[in-house]
Amino acid sequence: MRFAIGKHIVSGKDETVRLFQNLILEYFSHIHPATPVIVYLPIISVVGWRSAEVLAPSSFIIAACAGIVLWTLAEYVIHRVVFHAQPRSRLGRKVHFLVHGIHHAYPRDSTRLVMPPLVSLPLAAAFFVLFKLAFGNFYQPMWIGFILFVFGL
Numbered sequence: 109m110r111f112a113i114g115k116h117i118v119s120g121k122d123e124t125v126r127l128f129q130n131l132i133l134e135y136f137s138h139i140h141p142a143t144p145v146i147v148y149l150p151i152i153s154v155v156g157w158r159s160a161e162v163l164a165p166s167s168f169i170i171a172a173c174a175g176i177v178l179w180t181l182a183e184y185v186i187h188r189v190v191f192h193a194q195p196r197s198r199l200g201r202k203v204h205f206l207v208h209g210i211h212h213a214y215p216r217d218s219t220r221l222v223m224p225p226l227v228s229l230p231l232a233a234a235f236f237v238l239f240k241l242a243f244g245n246f247y248q249p250m251w252i253g254f255i256l257f258v259f260g261l
């Protein structure tokens with residue numbers, strides 16, 4: 109079943125749409141919703157363990173909460189400025205649909221509920237480096253708090 113919100117068509121079923129002509133990209137764009145847990149839980153455990161050796165438990169918890177707050181603010185700004193932008197060019201509309209539009213057009217697509225690791229791992233690594241440069245000793249728990257929500261854990 110499809111219904112329209114404004115000028116957009118929204119699917120009400122667990123159905124999908126092909127995004128890439130390339131079979132490999134298309135294959136890796138569909139993942140099980142538990143994939144982030146399997147991929148990130150070991151990474152978060154190692155990072156958390158290493159950080160716990162350096163920080164007091166209270167500092168760890170406060171820094172992780174700061175990461176969650178930072179993500180909440182970042183998500184709002186990203187949604188407001190990027191995800192819900194209305195690009196005018198054909199390429200801009202394609203990129204927008206790929207990055208976020210599909211999430212609204214097919215909200216029940218069970219194979220695209222979470223970000224694929226092909227995209228999320230490089231982003232997580234970039235944020236790790238960025239946080240290390242910006243937050244000193246607190247970067248690891250802040251990063252954990254940040255990515256817990258970014259990647260759907």
Ligand SMILES: [Zn+2]
Pocket residue numbers: 187191192208212
């Ligand atoms: Zn949205």
